[in-house]
Amino acid sequence: MMIAVESFLLDPLQEGTLQHRIRQMVAEGILSGRLRAGERMPSSRKLALHLGVSRLTVTLAYAELVADDYLHAEGRSGYFVSRTAPQPGKTQPRPNTKPSTVDWARMLGHRPPSGDLNRGKPRNWREFSYPFIYGQADPSLFDHANWRLCMMQSLGLKDFDRMSDDQFEQDDPGLLEYIARHSLPRRGILARPDEILVTLGAQNALWLAAQLLLNQRRSAVIEEPGYPGLRDILTQTRCRMVPVAIGPRGLQAADLPPHPDVVFCTPSHHCPTGATMPLEARHDLLRAAQEQEFLIVEDDYEFEIAQGRAPLPALKSLDPSGRVIHVGSFSKSLFPGLRLGFMVGPAPFIAEARALRATVLRHPPGLLQRAAALFLSLGHYDVMLRRLSRSFAARREVMLAAISAEGLMIANAVENGGSSIWMRAPDGVSATALTEALKPQGVLIERGLPFFGATDAPDNFYRIAYSSIPSERIPEGITRIARTLKTLQP
Incomplete structure (x- = not known):
């Protein structure tokens, strides 16, 4: 691999001759691990032109680096980083690398959670x-062959504009159609395209909902125990969090504090206990929402993986007054790295969520949306x-x-x-x-x-x-x- 000549920049404040500074610049790149063994250096002519120095100066610096075993020359092929050069991590840090003097504890107005998002699960x-x-x-359970075909089809000229163009705040129409015509009706939900937003998984949907619905003057009910990622999200809104203990029947309306602003729940399969909220408990929660005028964010967690019984209707499908925001995800049922989900709610709420999403990431990647839409619509997902x-x-x-x-x-x-x-x-x-x-x-x-x-x-x-x-x-x-x-x- 050729190292780009733009990777090299002389520090104008560094002392010493040009030859010494070029030698030190290359040596520090190797010692830091930025330049790796076997990679090809720029020619002396290109590097001299880029740095604005004579070619002889670069040639002499390269000769010193060869003598010190940082580089080796291969005839007319040029100079390469030596495979026996000193290894990164076995040398002292760069002397001109200085720690930040900024008091970040004071400067950060909003601190993100500093905990382990992996929750202690090792990456290996x-x-x-x-x-x-x-x-x-x-x-062993994933359909690699058909997913690969859908990805290849998405890369074709026919779908090139959906993959490559900036869609601004819009989502892939094929994916929206599948969600509206197939995913949501399975949960008893009927929704128009302007009531659906594609998100980067359920976590992104929960963040959007929390940002729009909560602030430091409002309160949010969360399940205890519950999803740690949601607790991290709500901490950022500075709202008042009210934990409610979960039993074998999930969240119960009778246990709610008086007049909360937003209630977050996982009625299909509670995270982490797996409890399922019975149908009568769902109606009780919806009645309480109407009487006390609070909103419900329903994380429809693992509803697809129902074994031996049909899943109960989603809270959103039973909602008579538009107080439920429904969150779904393809990440767990397809594969976690996909990071695609959706959020369903009244059109005014979805319009605000779409605008907020656009300020952060415009829209989820077009290629992933297109490939997922094909995989779903062709029946491979089912x-x-x-x-x-x-x-x-x-x-x-x-x-x-x-x-x-x-x-x-x-x-x-x-x-x-x-x-x-x-x-x-x-x-x-x-x-x-x-x-x-x-x-x-x-x-x-x-x-x-x-x-x-x-x-x-x-x-x-x-x-x-x-x-x-x-x-x-x-x-x-x-x-x-x-x-x-x-x-x-x-």
């Missing part, structure tokens, strides 16, 4: 033998979803049998569907300690503490998912969890 999770972690794609549901149902049965055989405790009512189970460790056992003790054994689980907002939250809950682990490995993984729990009991 695929290297573990028993990855009971949630929210990652299983390559086929994959059925395969996903069957596989998850089989893995769930294996996991429940293993849990029962080992005598582990499930923390909530076991609902059909979803892709994980909320667990409780015995009294006196820390789930954080359990998580760390299992890693050397090749077992990954998620501790429950990040799902709680209270400082005195219990540390004996954990979540085990079956979306990322094949059935045949589940029993041994559960056995290792049970064996480790016994060693940690007081």
Whole structure:
């Protein structure tokens, strides 16, 4: 690979001869890792012209670098970064690199969350033998061939304008049509295109809703335990957060504080317990919203992965007064890296959300929207979803049998569907300690503490998912969890 000549810039304040400064500039580039072994340097003529120096000066600097084994010459091919040059990280930092003197604690008016967005899940999770972690794609269940074909078709001349042009605030019409005609009717929702907004996943939709509906004078009800990402988002609005404890029937209207402004909930499958809100509880919540005049943001989390029963109607489909903002996502059912979702609400709200989105990112990438629209409209998504549901149902049965055989405790009512189970460790056992003790054994689980907002939250809950682990490995993984729990009991 040729290193661009524009990568080099002489510091006008640096002392020394031109030859010495050029040598130091190249050496520092190699020591910092910016210039890598085997890469081809610009010719002495091009570099001299770019820097405004004589070619002889560059030639002499290159000769010194060759003598010090930073570069090596290959006849008429030119100069290359030596493969035996000093390695980055084994030398002292650049002497002219100075730390920032800005007091960022004072300068930042709005601080983003500084916590781990990955919630402790290592990025090398695929290297573990028993990855009971949630929210990652299983390559054995994904339709690689048809997704590749849809991506290639999206790159064709026929769809070139949808892929390449700046669409300003508009979304792909094919994707909007699929959502309006197929995704939403499955949830009992009828919506016009001006009532639908494509988002970069559910997280982006929740951020847009929070920014438009909340401020420091308003209050928001959140589930406890609940989705940590939502808590981070609401912290940025400086609203008053009111956590409401979740039981086996999900969020209950009777537990709400008086006159909240916005209620955030996951009625289909509560995050993280998996509880499903019954139909009568949904009607109770909607009646309370009308009587107390608050809005509801419904995160329709994992409704597609319903095993053994039809999913209950979405809150939005039962809403008689337009008080529900519905959030859906293709990220979990297709693959997490896709980052495509949607938001449904009254046209005035969606218009404001569209304008806010346009100020930040215009619209989700046109190529992804086009490819997803093709994958969905050609029926590949439905086929994959059925395969996903069957596989998850089989893995769930294996996991429940293993849990029962080992005598582990499930923390909530076991609902059909979803892709994980909320667990409780015995009294006196820390789930954080359990998580760390299992890693050397090749077992990954998620501790429950990040799902709680209270400082005195219990540390004996954990979540085990079956979306990322094949059935045949589940029993041994559960056995290792049970064996480790016994060693940690007081």
